[in-house]
Amino acid sequence: MVNSVRTVYIVISCDTDPDRVGFLDGVPHGKLAWRGVTEGIPAVKDLLRGLTDSTGREPTFTWLLRADEQIRDLHGEYAWVVRTHSSLLRWLQQSGDELGWHPHFWRRDTTNGRWFQELEDVDWQVEMLRRAHGDLATCFPGAVQSVRMGWAYHNNRTCAALDELGVTVDLSALPGYRTLTPHPPTRSENLFDWYSSPRAPFRPSRADYRRPVRGGETSYRLLEVPSFVSQSIPWALVSDSPAHLLHQRHGPPRVFRPARDPAPHCAATLW
Numbered sequence: 001m002v003n004s005v006r007t008v009y010i011v012i013s014c015d016t017d018p019d020r021v022g023f024l025d026g027v028p029h030g031k032l033a034w035r036g037v038t039e040g041i042p043a044v045k046d047l048l049r050g051l052t053d054s055t056g057r058e059p060t061f062t063w064l065l066r067a068d069e070q071i072r073d074l075h076g077e078y079a080w081v082v083r084t085h086s087s088l089l090r091w092l093q094q095s096g097d098e099l100g101w102h103p104h105f106w107r108r109d110t111t112n113g114r115w116f117q118e119l120e121d122v123d124w125q126v127e128m129l130r131r132a133h134g135d136l137a138t139c140f141p142g143a144v145q146s147v148r149m150g151w152a153y154h155n156n157r158t159c160a161a162l163d164e165l166g167v168t169v170d171l172s173a174l175p176g177y178r179t180l181t182p183h184p185p186t187r188s189e190n191l192f193d194w195y196s197s198p199r200a201p202f203r204p205s206r207a208d209y210r211r212p213v214r215g216g217e218t219s220y221r222l223l224e225v226p227s228f229v230s231q232s233i234p235w236a237l238v239s240d241s242p243a244h245l246l247h248q249r250h251g252p253p254r255v256f257r258p259a260r261d262p263a264p265h266c267a268a269t270l271w
């Protein structure tokens with residue numbers, strides 16, 4: 001008789017962005033607030049205490065920490081989150097959780113002071129990643145191994161930059177999802193395209209970070225680990241992820257979220 005028991009491995013990775021206006025009270029204008037981190041993360045840990053899998057183990061998380069130009073501009077240093085919350089982060093690591101990196105490409109428009117997602121200046125993107133990683137490396141507890149890019153944005157050069165910086169897992173892929181941009185991106189739009197990416201982890205091709213190698217291509221060393229994207233309409237509706245809407249025109253990607261604000265935004269990978 002064939003053993004039909006299948007083991008499902010689950011990675012729960014959470015972006016720890018600042019608090020969003022409209023989700024929490026008291027978010028100051030022009031500044032960043034972090035109750036999602038300081039209150040939300042302990043609340044999630046408390047809520048799930050005692051929940052175990054079939055082997056008796058409690059869930060562990062990968063907390064992806066912001067370190068980018070917006071954090072440097074508003075807090076004075078790229079790695080401010082890591083330095084300021086070191087005791088909380090140490091507690092998380094001691095509980096078995098992993099710490100990772102969540103860089104956004106927010107850039108301040110010098111003409112009006114507003115923040116926009118830098119989608120066009122790839123040299124700036126790569127340089128910012130290198131600088132932020134350089135500061136993280138001075139205080140991060142261990143190596144930065146896991147990353148999810150802000151708003152799921154990537155291109156071949158940003159993927160190559162992460163690979164060169166020694167990142168081993170990228171969690172940005174959203175299989176089946178892409179933004180629809182009939183014209184070049186403007187400063188109010190997001191941009192990503194994971195439409196044809198596989199749903200299982202893969203080594204991205206250096207020719208196209210969104211897919212595995214073909215023919216004689218070579219791959220990056222890092223492993224692309226896609227988020228779980230539900231194909232069940234009822235499940236999609238309760239998880240705020242209408243999977244039948246495979247395209248998105250604006251805004252951040254919507255993926256399976258086991259937790260809502262003030263907890264950080266979480267995504268799961270199942271395979």
Ligand SMILES: [Zn+2]
Binds near residue numbers: 102
């Ligand atoms: Zn984010």
